[in-house]
Amino acid sequence: MLASTSAIQTEQPSKKNFTPARPRTGVLLVNLGTPDSPSVPDVRKYLREFLMDGRVIDIPFISRFFLVNFIIAPFRAPKSAEVYRKLWTDKGSPLKIYGYEVASLLQQALGEEYLVSLGMRYQSPSIESALQELKDKGLDNIIVVPLFPQYASATTGSVHDKVMEIVRTWQIIPQINFINSFLQHPKFIETFALLGKKYIAEHPFDHYIFTYHGLPERQIRKGDATNTCLQGNCCGSLHALNQHCYRAQCFETSRLLAAALGITPDKYTVSFQSRLGKDPWIKPYTDDMISELAAKGVKRVLAFSPSFVSDCLETTIEVGEEYKELFEKKGGKHWQLVESLNNHPLWIETLTDIVHRNNVKA
Structure with missing residues (x-):
């Protein structure tokens, strides 16, 4: 017995040489955010944080402060709260529910060498708390994946900005890889298709609409270093001069989706929604296009929202209900929204591949 015990003991690794397994790479998933509840105070709090972001409303701070805190938030919060109540489920906001599910499924797919954390650009769970979770593990590198297929300063740019603001205070800054966009990823297109x-x-459908979240035209021009955007057929293709233009990326997404679905150019329309204020936003506007299609006798429309990977206010309510009501009011017969990627298995495969391709330590 003594010999047997001794043999077993000699097979155990010494404490001196033993290194416990730990994740080497952190994955920070970030979506836009959602109020903590559909109550007016929580919606007002969310709107203030969201709209005070200088990349969202890109006007001088003092003007933005008075506009948001004395005009938009006080008057818009009660109406927005009513809409959020329509969206809300027993478990809360779909965007947050799917966010946690996707993070969990991606963690399972990636395995123990990775640590996946979820943050929201506005409200909870915050980017700060998500980054702290990764920091506590002493990771070698972090991959930041904003969950926006197309790059825009107000979305992806804002996430990158916030991450850098937080991480620059760390004593040890790991390797950080920022994902700018993934609209051309084959599995992303395949999932929506x-x-x-x-x-x-x-x-059968008469027509297809690819509707995207809108932006003020001035934001497109601010990022146009080549003086290419918003002129002629500037979005007819995605190339070196317009590759960072949000509008051009949306048109490219639509072309890829149409090709995957076998839809000819005359059968689909690209448009933009969710305008705010009086300044011109990128065109064409979705509500205008709906009226034009109905006037042409289009009766059955299938609508996609490929700038959103999770069901949210802008998809379920704005596209799924409000645009449906407008279409039928104008004479349309059938309006169908295609749901977002949510927790679809192929979407998890997409994210897994994005992480693997961008892991410098792999």
Whole structure:
């Protein structure tokens, strides 16, 4: 017995040489955010944080402060709270629910060498808390994945800005890799196309709309170092001069999706929604296009929202309900929204591949 015990003991690693397994790479997933509840105070708090971001409303601070805190938030919060109540589920906001599910599923797919953390650009869980979780593990590098397929300063740029603001205070700054966009990733396109094909198999459609979140034209011009955007057929293709233009990226997303679905150019429209204020936003506007399509006798429309990877206010309510009501009011017969990627298995595969391709330590 003594010999047997001794043999077992000699096979154990010494404490001196033993290094416990730990994740080497952190993955920070970031979405826009959502109020903590559909109550007016929580919605007002969310709107103030969101709209006070200088990359969202890009006007001087004093003007932005008075506009947001004395005009927009006080008067818009009660109306927005009503809409959020329509969206809310027993478990809370769909955007946050799917955010946690995707983070969990991605963690399972990536394995123990990675640590996946979820943050929201506005409200909770905050980017600060998500980064702290990664910092506490002493990771070799962090991959920041804003969950916005197309780059825009007000979305992806704002996430990058916030991450750098936080990380610059750390004593030890790990290798950080920022993902700018993933609109051309084959699996991203395949997932949206697969969701759309389900409805196409059920009903014939006269036309297809790819509607994206809008931006003020001035933000496009600010980022246009080549003086290419918003002129002629500037978005007819995605190339070196316009590759960072949000509008051009949206048109490219639509071309890729249409090709995957077998839709000819005359059968689909690209448009932009969610305007705020009186300044011109990128065109064409979705509500205008709906009126034009109905006037042309289009009766059945399948609508995609490919700038959103999770169901939220702008998809479920704005596109799924408000635009449906407008279309039917104008004479349309059938309006169908294609749901977002949410927790689809192929979407998890997309994120897994994005992480693997961008892991400098792999």
